[in-house]
Amino acid sequence: MTTKQLARWIISLIAAGTALLQACEGTWRELARMPTMRQEVSTAALEGKIFVIAGFDSRGLSTDIVEVYDPETDTWSRRAPLPIPTNHNAAAVAGGRLYAFAGTSKRVFVYDSEQDAWLDVAPMNFMHGDTPAVAVINDLIYVAGGSGGIGNEVEVYDPLQNAWTILAPLNVRRNHTAGGAIDGKFYVVGGRPGMEAASALEVYDPPTNTWTLLTPMPTGRSGIGAGVVNKKLYVFGGESPRLFSEVECTTPQSIAGSAWRPCGQRDTASLPP
Numbered sequence: 001m002t003t004k005q006l007a008r009w010i011i012s013l014i015a016a017g018t019a020l021l022q023a024c025e026g027t028w029r030e031l032a033r034m035p036t037m038r039q040e041v042s043t044a045a046l047e048g049k050i051f052v053i054a055g056f057d058s059r060g061l062s063t064d065i066v067e068v069y070d071p072e073t074d075t076w077s078r079r080a081p082l083p084i085p086t087n088h089n090a091a092a093v094a095g096g097r098l099y100a101f102a103g104t105s106k107r108v109f110v111y112d113s114e115q116d117a118w119l120d121v122a123p124m125n126f127m128h129g130d131t132p133a134v135a136v137i138n139d140l141i142y143v144a145g146g147s148g149g150i151g152n153e154v155e156v157y158d159p160l161q162n163a164w165t166i167l168a169p170l171n172v173r174r175n176h177t178a179g180g181a182i183d184g185k186f187y188v189v190g191g192r193p194g195m196e197a198a199s200a201l202e203v204y205d206p207p208t209n210t211w212t213l214l215t216p217m218p219t220g221r222s223g224i225g226a227g228v229v230n231k232k233l234y235v236f237g238g239e240s241p242r243l244f245s246e247v248e249c250t251t252p253q254s255i256a257g258s259a260w261r262p263c264g265q266r267d268t269a270s271l272p273p
Contacts, residue, residue: 133179178226192222
């Protein structure tokens with residue numbers, strides 16, 4: 001290797017490291033608290049607001065509560081309740097409409113924002129309980145994993161056809177999982193039961209209807225949150241065998257290179273009980 005080649009290689013490493021550092025910078029701050037204490041909820045963003053749907057209440061009972069957070073005013077408001085109480089459910093926005101599904105029923109609901117009402121649409125083929133992974137690609141809603149079957153079931157909902165289609169199953173059966181869409185592909189990460197599910201990351205390619213296992217997540221966990229920002233997949237918190245504060249992220253380009261990184265850890269010691 002010549003001196004010039006070595007210099008270029010060092011500069012490339014520095015640039016790559018700087019990019020990764022910038023990707024993982026960030027801080028957490030506390031916002032207005034949700035009016036109703038709940039867990040095992042579903043969330044989705046519609047018209048610039050965050051909907052928090054159903055879940056367990058403080059007594060451990062399923063609820064039908066729907067509360068909405070407005071980031072502009074840092075305030076919460078109530079919307080029409082879900083037609084059924086449920087928990088470990090899911091939600092997604094496709095074609096500008098909010099859908100709620102999974103959890104304790106195969107029923108699927110769409111939200112009518114003008115009437116503040118929930119309407120039934122075609123039910124799922126599987127229940128997808130205990131929190132499946134969800135992603136929206138080209139206004140189609142993909143749902144993977146969850147309990148109620150073997151745990152590797154995958155299906156997709158077409159709002160225009162009002163129909164669900166069964167797809168190729170996951171490589172790793174799992175619930176309490178999460179995922180997201182990047183560049184037209186569906187990524188599913190974490191979950192349970194077992195250590196394999198806890199760290200497993202796999203990606204679904206819609207044109208070929210195939211799943212591929214990728215570099216596992218460094219901190220295996222379930223009951224996680226996940227989201228995609230600027231084509232980076234972030235995984236937040238989780239549980240089993242302990243409660244996790246870890247936040248890790250990766251990108252499709254870096255996944256093949258095992259480049260998972262810790263991102264924006266939250267200092268839980270300063271939070272109120």
